[in-house]
Amino acid sequence: MSDFRTPLSKVRGHGAAREGVHEFISHRVSAIVLALVFPFFVYGLMKALPAGYDGLMAWIGSATGAFTLLVFITAGLYHGRIGINEVILDYVPSHDARTFFVLINSLVSFGFWLMGVLAILKIWLGA
Amino acid sequence: MANGWTDKRPMSPHISVWKWHPTMLSSILHRASGVVLYLGLLKICLVLAFLAAGSAGYEKMSGLIFSKVGAFAFFVFSGIMVFHLLNGIRHLVWDAGKGFDPKLANIFSMLIILAAAVIAVLLTCVLVGSFT
Numbered sequence: 001m002s003d004f005r006t007p008l009s010k011v012r013g014h015g016a017a018r019e020g021v022h023e024f025i026s027h028r029v030s031a032i033v034l035a036l037v038f039p040f041f042v043y044g045l046m047k048a049l050p051a052g053y054d055g056l057m058a059w060i061g062s063a064t065g066a067f068t069l070l071v072f073i074t075a076g077l078y079h080g081r082i083g084i085n086e087v088i089l090d091y092v093p094s095h096d097a098r099t100f101f102v103l104i105n106s107l108v109s110f111g112f113w114l115m116g117v118l119a120i121l122k123i124w125l126g127a
Numbered sequence: 128m129a130n131g132w133t134d135k136r137p138m139s140p141h142i143s144v145w146k147w148h149p150t151m152l153s154s155i156l157h158r159a160s161g162v163v164l165y166l167g168l169l170k171i172c173l174v175l176a177f178l179a180a181g182s183a184g185y186e187k188m189s190g191l192i193f194s195k196v197g198a199f200a201f202f203v204f205s206g207i208m209v210f211h212l213l214n215g216i217r218h219l220v221w222d223a224g225k226g227f228d229p230k231l232a233n234i235f236s237m238l239i240i241l242a243a244a245v246i247a248v249l250l251t252c253v254l255v256g257s258f259t
Contacts, residue, residue, distance in 0.1 A: 028222065031215050038212055042205075046250065050257040052189060053182050060178065073172060080165035087162060108169070116172030119179035 023082050030079035033071065040068045057123060066124035073116045081109035149236035150229070153214055156240070160211040167204055198255050206247030213239045 048059035059065035084105050092098040145151065177184040191197050217235060220226045226235070 028219065031219065035212060035216060038208075042250070046254055046257070049192070049254060052193070053178075053185050056178060056185075060175070069175070073168065073175075076164075076168045077172075080161070080168055083161045084165055087158065112169045112172040116175045119172070119175035122179045123175075 023085070027079060027082045030075045030082070033075040034079060037068060037071045037075065040064070041072045044068055060120055060123045063124070066120050069120050070117060073113060073120075077109045077113045077116075081105060084109075149233040153236035153239060157211060157214045157218070160207045160214075163204075163207055164211055167208075193258065198251060201254060202247050202251040205250045206243050209246045209250075210239060210243035213242060 044059050044065050048055040048065070051058070060069060085102055088098060088101045088105060092101055174185075217226065217239065226232060
């Protein structure tokens with residue numbers, strides 16, 4: 001059977017993806033945010049942990065602590081979601097499974113982010 | 128990659144003939160630590176939800192946090208976090224097009240792993256010391 005497709009039509013769609021720059025830049029920007037908030041997070045956590053439940057509640061209940069945690073989990077889950085997506089796209093060969101896992105990753109990231117943010121706001125504003 | 132691969136020609140021998148070197152180790156560790164940190168972040172969100180729900184839910188976990196296992200977990204997690212942070216900063220330097228000299232990159236890989244371990248030990252000592 002003859003092949004009627006032109007050479008051009010065969011190579012179309014096989015070039016560079018022409019997308020992904022958004023993820024690349026978002027990944028780096030959230031990384032910089034995380035690096036900046038990291039000292040505040042570690043300091044606050046180390047100070048709060050020895051006092052147990054009351055210490056943690058006091059930390060989350062303070063404006064600095066709540067802000068630190070909000071920035072940390074927001075930038076963290078955003079950064080983590082892009083990173084896990086990259087791992088999934090690298091290692092899952094089947095298109096269907098890949099789509100499934102990428103979707104699950106987005107839902108889990110958003111769900112846990114929402115849960116964390118609501119918990120912080122409840123403790124902070126309810127305190 | 129093995130999925131639907133029918134080409135019988137020999138593939139380029141890749142993984143099996145690689146010699147381990149520091150930049151390879153730090154690259155693998157960066158990805159692995161990222162995955163672990165993501166799981167840790169989910170755990171943090173879960174703890175926040177427990178805290179918001181009241182002290183009853185929190186009491187169930189607090190026993191673990193203040194035990195030897197908890198201190199060891201803190202050591203492991205802080206080490207992983209500091210490593211990912213330091214190596215991430217190096218990735219930003221690489222993105223700027225600097226620091227690609229193989230010898231220097233290998234030295235930095237080992238330095239970053241060492242620094243992460245040292246900082247994790249220090250943080251754990253400070254934390255355990257503040258408990259008593």
